[in-house]
Amino acid sequence: AQSVTQLDSQVPVFEEAPVELRCNYSSSVSVYLFWYVQYPNQGLQLLLKYLSGSTLVKGINGFEAEFNKSQTSFHLRKPSVHISDTAEYFCAVTPMNYGGSQGNLIFGKGTKLSVKP
Amino acid sequence: NAGVTQTPKFRVLKTGQSMTLLCAQDMNHEYMYWYRQDPGMGLRLIHYSVGEGTTAKGEVPDGYNVSRLKKQNFLLGLESAAPSQTSVYFCASSYGGRMDTQYFGPGTRLTVL
Helix, strand or coil, X not given: CCEEEECCCEEEXXXXXXXXXXXXXXXXXXXXXXXXXXXXXXXXXXXXXECCCCCEEECHHHCEEEEECCCCEEEEEECCCCHHHCEEEEEEEXXXXXXXXXXXXXXXXXXXXXXXX | CCCEEEECCEEEECXXXXXXXXXXXXXCCCEEEXXXXXXXXXXXXXXXXXXXXXXXXXXXXXXXXEXXXXXXXXXXXXXXXXXXXXXXXXXXXXXCCCCCCCEECCCEEEEEC
């Protein structure tokens, strides 16, 4: 079974400052990793995903994440945030091996990013 | 393209009442999912479907039923609503399985009194 831990439930930051949202996972098999963003009163949309290859993944809106297999982490970063980045961010994993499930995502509990002027 | 749409957007039920949530997608996706989102809990999978006529249980299926009679539609039913089912419900779809992006609808906020 897989589990995802998002270490911070809330992250306040000032506009134009850098931000890192932390995600650690637990799994006995290799996983695919995702970050989704949920803007207020909306559904989720994909920011980026790691399937294979380079461990540094670039996504939309200037976000990037680095997969660290030894530390089982997939932290999300942005060098300079904007007010419009205020949202809730979810880390998610799914096992690479078939294992009987059809690609079901296991989500973390979310991190609320609040960007202040 | 409308993407993934959900009907209704809001609903208030009394304990014991039944209702059906409708999800529709126009992207010709094979996979469809129903999640519930509760504060501090993230999203939890209720049921999913890997194609027309198929359904399967997710992490929290009790008290819900689903049907996928048409490829583009995925219905979530509550036969006898309970206050514990107060939540925001999201439908999602994807072209393939585990490595594919899921596209989410705007959600349905359900309150059970």
